[in-house]
Amino acid sequence: MTGPALLALLASLAGASRPAAAQPSAPAYAAVPQPKDWMRLYPMRQYGAYWHLQLSVPAKRYAKVRAQALKTLEKAGARHTVPVDNSISDDKTHYQQFSVELGRVQAAKALEALRKSGRVGRLAQDDNRLSGVEAEVPAKLAKLRSERERLAGAPASAEAVGEILAHLSAVQAAYDASRDRVLLNIVIEGER
Secondary structure, three states: OOHHHHHHHHHHHOOOOOOOOOOOOOOOOOOOOOOOOOOOOOOOOOOOEEEEEEEEEEHHHHHHHHHHHHHHHHHOOOEEOOOHHHOOEEOOOOEEEEEEEEEHHHHHHHHHHHHOOOEEEEEEEEEOOOOOHHHHHHHHHHHHHHHHHHHOOOHHHHHHHHHHHHHHHHHHHHHHHHOOEEEEEEEEEEEO
16 A cells, blocks of 8 residues: 555544535625724713812911812802812811812813912813814714614614614713813912
8 A cells, every 4th residue: 555545544544534625605795884983982071171270388378278269169159079078188288189160261260369379380271172072973963863764664773773862962962061161170288
């Protein structure tokens, strides 16, 4: 017996069968290109901007500046995100941290008044634009609303579109409602 014949005999005794014929592959479907922003998850924006102010004051003026800051914020109509009694504070080390919510105009006035109380160590005013919401969400809402009527015969699809519409509408409403809201974080430190 020659080499190839011997190998075939040994393979058949070992239970190997002929290689199966190649199965026809499933038809290839072209992927439907989607815009890069489609099915994106958008966060519910609470604030249109985040502002941070760090003030340093002489330790002997700390209590007075802290009281003035509270009065300024109250006058501006600030809503504390954490009750003052629960906010980070230490009278021994002369440290106070506030986090308040204000309208943009009121926040600007309060910030200007607070800046006069001491030396500004850090001031940051960052808009919370959430890229995509202004341009993408209204366009998606319009497109989905126009297509929803055509889905009357496909209840599961219509329900899914309804859920997407509800979510995008809530995102848009939160974005619009927060446009004028500022979260103002304030730190007052007494210098030694």
